Amino acid sequence: MSSDDPRNSLKVGRDDRQSSASGAAAPPLTGQRGGESSVEEWDAICASADFKELLAAKARFTVPVTIFFIAYYFALPISVGFFPKLMDIKIGKANVAYLFALSQFFVAWAIAFAYTRIAARWDEMARRLLERFPPRKRAGTS
Numbered sequence: 001m002s003s004d005d006p007r008n009s010l011k012v013g014r015d016d017r018q019s020s021a022s023g024a025a026a027p028p029l030t031g032q033r034g035g036e037s038s039v040e041e042w043d044a045i046c047a048s049a050d051f052k053e054l055l056a057a058k059a060r061f062t063v064p065v066t067i068f069f070i071a072y073y074f075a076l077p078i079s080v081g082f083f084p085k086l087m088d089i090k091i092g093k094a095n096v097a098y099l100f101a102l103s104q105f106f107v108a109w110a111i112a113f114a115y116t117r118i119a120a121r122w123d124e125m126a127r128r129l130l131e132r133f134p135p136r137k138r139a140g141t142s
Contacts (some may be wrong), residue, residue, distance in 0.1 A: 006039050027057060043134060050129045065111055072107060076100050 045051055080087050080097055087097035094102075 006031060041135075045129065045133050048129065048132070050125070050132065054125045054129060057125065058122060061115070065114075069107070069111060076104065 076097070079100070087095065087100070089096045091099060
């Protein structure tokens with residue numbers, strides 16, 4: 001690939017934006033807020049207490065829920081393997097194993113519903129955070 005090949009622009013990541021030959025500052029990034037944001041601006045956002053609280057809030061939900069769901073998911077094959085008599089108990093026309101498997105769909109839907117509700121709060125936290133860091137006016141822009 002030549003240096004003017006458009007595929008070179010697909011590289012992302014902080015190190016790809018820095019000029020290794022001259023040591024010059026990274027070029028500004030085009031942000032989703034309608035302007036350009038420099039690496040320094042994003043570093044300031046990442047260093048803010050509000051950003052750290054946003055990440056902590058996400059982790060407080062996603063980590064325990066992920067652990068719960070993985071444990072719940074693997075409880076079925078483990079239970080069938082180690083407790084086959086328990087899982088073969090009939091409840092109506094189905095056995096416990098089939099009902100447990102069916103319950104995994106409802107648990108997944110409940111988690112998805114809870115996630116969408118709490119993610120709306122995270123979006124609001126992110127919006128308030130970005131309001132504290134308005135895009136800078138650049139030379140030559142209006």
